Amino acid sequence: MHIEIIDAKNPGRNYNYLVACLETKQALAIDPIAVEACLSVALRHGWTITHIVNTHEHADHTAGNAAMRVATGALLCAHYLAPIPNVDILLRADHTLQIGQTVKFVVLDTPGHTLSGVCLFGTDLKDIPHLFTGDTLFNAGCGNCYHGGDPELLYDTFAEQLERLPDETHIYPGHNYIENNLRFAQSIEPHNPHIKALQERLIHHTGPFITTLREERLVNPFFREEFSEIEHSLRAKGIYLPLTQVRRKDIFLGLRELRNQW
Numbered sequence: 001m002h003i004e005i006i007d008a009k010n011p012g013r014n015y016n017y018l019v020a021c022l023e024t025k026q027a028l029a030i031d032p033i034a035v036e037a038c039l040s041v042a043l044r045h046g047w048t049i050t051h052i053v054n055t056h057e058h059a060d061h062t063a064g065n066a067a068m069r070v071a072t073g074a075l076l077c078a079h080y081l082a083p084i085p086n087v088d089i090l091l092r093a094d095h096t097l098q099i100g101q102t103v104k105f106v107v108l109d110t111p112g113h114t115l116s117g118v119c120l121f122g123t124d125l126k127d128i129p130h131l132f133t134g135d136t137l138f139n140a141g142c143g144n145c146y147h148g149g150d151p152e153l154l155y156d157t158f159a160e161q162l163e164r165l166p167d168e169t170h171i172y173p174g175h176n177y178i179e180n181n182l183r184f185a186q187s188i189e190p191h192n193p194h195i196k197a198l199q200e201r202l203i204h205h206t207g208p209f210i211t212t213l214r215e216e217r218l219v220n221p222f223f224r225e226e227f228s229e230i231e232h233s234l235r236a237k238g239i240y241l242p243l244t245q246v247r248r249k250d251i252f253l254g255l256r257e258l259r260n261q262w
């Protein structure tokens, strides 16, 4: 499994991905909207793009579908409920998507950002797990629920699915929002040393920065509802929380609400 990250260099800071089997030189394109850039990377490597996956239905993830299909003849794959035209393969939870001989992903059905989002989880030949998250999980943050989403479902996705994945999992989100998300994290957890440490590493880093779930669990407030500083900050900033028996879900929803206003 070889992964190429393509920065769409657009105002939305989208990332597109190509994931290839080096044995057969077949590749999967994930949310390819920077079509020319994706095609030129594939050409440079001698890869044939056989599949396209849309992580969800938003136009900033699907707008390249038609041009990509014309250029490659690739099969389009998306969540079985996603309102996306011309889907060839309907994805459901636990569906296996195989590209060539060595790229194999399990589909996670991950509603919340929209009701028809998927994440792709796969392990490479060195046993490193990789997770392509669309707009469900971002570095140090999570997707909003403004356009057809549901924050309660997003919480369930985090608590029931993402929480169970291994610490070593490398994260590949649909957008590069890490710096802004870390500023939000810092504002509600100012005494968390891991946030500042990651911000300092970013200063000296060029190009896409890949976090692991271990790092996300240290800095991403949407994985850290049990830390009292977060609850304290939410109350101090006027977010309603029950006075007693606060659930993790209450904190997650409060965080999402505060992030919407931030």
Ligand SMILES: [Zn+2]
Residues within 6 Å of the ligand: 056, 058, 113, 135
């Ligand atoms: Zn989206």
